[in-house]
Amino acid sequence: MKSELYIRFTPLHRFNHFLIIISFFGLVLTGMPLAFKDYAWAHCLYQLMGGYPIAGYIHRICAGLTFLACFLHFAQLSYAVVIKKQLKELLWGPDSVVPQPKDLLDVLGEIIWIIGFGPRPRFERWIWWEKMEYLSLIWGTLVMGLTGFMLWFPANFSAFLPGWAIDLALIVHRYEAILAAVFVFTIHFIHTHLLPEKLPVDEAMFTGRITEEEMLHERPLYYERLQSEGTLGNFKISPPNPMFSFLSKMFAVPLLLIGLFLTGLMVSSLILEFI
Amino acid sequence: MSLWAYHYKPKFKLHNRPLIGVLIISLFISTVLLSASGGFVLAQKNSDCIKCHQDPEKCGPKVKIDPVSGEIFITSMLLSDEDVNTFKASGHGGEDFFCIDCHADLEGVEGDHEPNLKPVDCITFCHDDPAADYLDGSHIKAMRDKDKDPLTCKDCHTGEKSRRDTPRAENPVGRHIMIEKCGSCHEPHLNSYRINLHGQLTALGCTGTDIASCPDCHGKHIILNSTDPDSSVGENNIVETCGKCHGGSSPRFAKHIEHPQFKNLEQYKSIFLAFKNINTEPQAIGKLARDPQTYLVLGFVVYMAILGMTFSTFGLHSLLIWFRTILDELMGKGSKKHEE
Numbered sequence: 356m357k358s359e360l361y362i363r364f365t366p367l368h369r370f371n372h373f374l375i376i377i378s379f380f381g382l383v384l385t386g387m388p389l390a391f392k393d394y395a396w397a398h399c400l401y402q403l404m405g406g407y408p409i410a411g412y413i414h415r416i417c418a419g420l421t422f423l424a425c426f427l428h429f430a431q432l433s434y435a436v437v438i439k440k441q442l443k444e445l446l447w448g449p450d451s452v453v454p455q456p457k458d459l460l461d462v463l464g465e466i467i468w469i470i471g472f473g474p475r476p477r478f479e480r481w482i483w484w485e486k487m488e489y490l491s492l493i494w495g496t497l498v499m500g501l502t503g504f505m506l507w508f509p510a511n512f513s514a515f516l517p518g519w520a521i522d523l524a525l526i527v528h529r530y531e532a533i534l535a536a537v538f539v540f541t542i543h544f545i546h547t548h549l550l551p552e553k554l555p556v557d558e559a560m561f562t563g564r565i566t567e568e569e570m571l572h573e574r575p576l577y578y579e580r581l582q583s584e585g586t587l588g589n590f591k592i593s594p595p596n597p598m599f600s601f602l603s604k605m606f607a608v609p610l611l612l613i614g615l616f617l618t619g620l621m622v623s624s625l626i627l628e629f630i
Numbered sequence: 631m632s633l634w635a636y637h638y639k640p641k642f643k644l645h646n647r648p649l650i651g652v653l654i655i656s657l658f659i660s661t662v663l664l665s666a667s668g669g670f671v672l673a674q675k676n677s678d679c680i681k682c683h684q685d686p687e688k689c690g691p692k693v694k695i696d697p698v699s700g701e702i703f704i705t706s707m708l709l710s711d712e713d714v715n716t717f718k719a720s721g722h723g724g725e726d727f728f729c730i731d732c733h734a735d736l737e738g739v740e741g742d743h744e745p746n747l748k749p750v751d752c753i754t755f756c757h758d759d760p761a762a763d764y765l766d767g768s769h770i771k772a773m774r775d776k777d778k779d780p781l782t783c784k785d786c787h788t789g790e791k792s793r794r795d796t797p798r799a800e801n802p803v804g805r806h807i808m809i810e811k812c813g814s815c816h817e818p819h820l821n822s823y824r825i826n827l828h829g830q831l832t833a834l835g836c837t838g839t840d841i842a843s844c845p846d847c848h849g850k851h852i853i854l855n856s857t858d859p860d861s862s863v864g865e866n867n868i869v870e871t872c873g874k875c876h877g878g879s880s881p882r883f884a885k886h887i888e889h890p891q892f893k894n895l896e897q898y899k900s901i902f903l904a905f906k907n908i909n910t911e912p913q914a915i916g917k918l919a920r921d922p923q924t925y926l927v928l929g930f931v932v933y934m935a936i937l938g939m940t941f942s943t944f945g946l947h948s949l950l951i952w953f954r955t956i957l958d959e960l961m962g963k964g965s966k967k968h969e970e
Binding site: 388389390392393397398401406407465468469471474475484487506509510511513514516517518519521522523525526527530531533534537538541542545546549550551552 | 824826827830831833834835836838841876877878879880882883884885886887890892922925926929930933934936937940941944945947948949950951952954955956957958959963
């Protein structure tokens, strides 16, 4: 049986995700050594990233890439709101990333599923934890961007903020960074890439495509909604270039491993610090 | 070498100043006389000293007695090629410096010399200027008041392996040693400095002159308590001190906290006590509210709570999902069932 393919992420979504991957790894690899300065691995990593001041320049360049991704994403959103008049759909309903009453039912259904008393909940276009991940990415980028700018231009910010606000920004920047890095490298990786049915990577974010089986298994309500609307056919798409599919695996798998390895180092260091 | 570096603690002998003066004048006269007579004494070059000190047959381990503590230890006076190169790169390693400039008691001595030399006097002939500043500072006074041996020049101006290798002011290794030196007494201050950005960078080994180390802010020789308005970190000078690196430094900018206390248990105790005695001492809360350290503590606690909550809920969730999906796959209820 030949399975149909449907488009799940537009090229701009995928390009933004690619930008975020590159910049996020750049930021984490050059920033984390500072937070874990007492450990030998941090010293090695910092030297590997060029040491002072090169690691700092890489950090700022990657911050610039994150801003570019942010800008593109909000340009896309503005286009949807202003030109396509989709504000209502973006803020409420099955296509929105804003948590819905149904998500609460999904959480309950999921608890029943996890303890083995029911089937896998039938999700819509966005699963509730995907919404949470998206919203925490937006929140995290805002916090990291603001505090990062404060640390980048301390004298300018102290024109209207007391000097200790910069120190507060450093604390927030450090722990939000640990939160974001460990979150992405464990929870995001497990939710999307490391589940037994996806291992090693979910290619949807690279090729943009999702098979009919995956769609029926993961988000059947979305499939049924499109079917009843009669728009399912519009989402059909040709198979991805096999070379591109291969390259995206080659790109993603090493980064997954680096992320997991780094998490191991960070978490063990954090545990050591509290012992 | 290294043993010598850590045990040899000469003290300033300022009360000997007149005596040394007389000694010097007589030495000077005798040198002039001797050089006029034959000139062979002036052939005391560094290479002559190094030649013997690199020859294992002429120079070996010796027993030393620490002039301060009276401790007895064995140290080798033999120099490796690396030791010589390190010395030549150090502050006193230039062409113009001779071993006998510091080891003045060897002046005129040919061949073997006495095993125990006098402690080197850095101040009298060369460095009286910074020494006077240092001796006027409140740091040395505080040490005397607390009945501690005041730090000598060589306690701070020391090389990585030997006190002989006086580091230059901008030498990153010397700056690293300096931070460790200050921290060996001021441990809480070192710890709090290390959780700030300057301290994080220096902890990673970036100890160039563009990142603040202890003496950059607290002063090199005149070290005054921060409560003293004339201190380099006191209210009269703090803006200028920050401005050495940060263009646009202002009184508001200088409200920066270089030594955050959010990892110090005492800070939490004082906050707890202020809330406990809220009825008897209401002004303590006001004092806390005006102290920026409180806000750093608050920021830290909030983030610890966010971290704890996120990973206990989402972490548990992702693990449970992971096990459930494996179980579903094994029981044939997983992603494959749609393919039939």
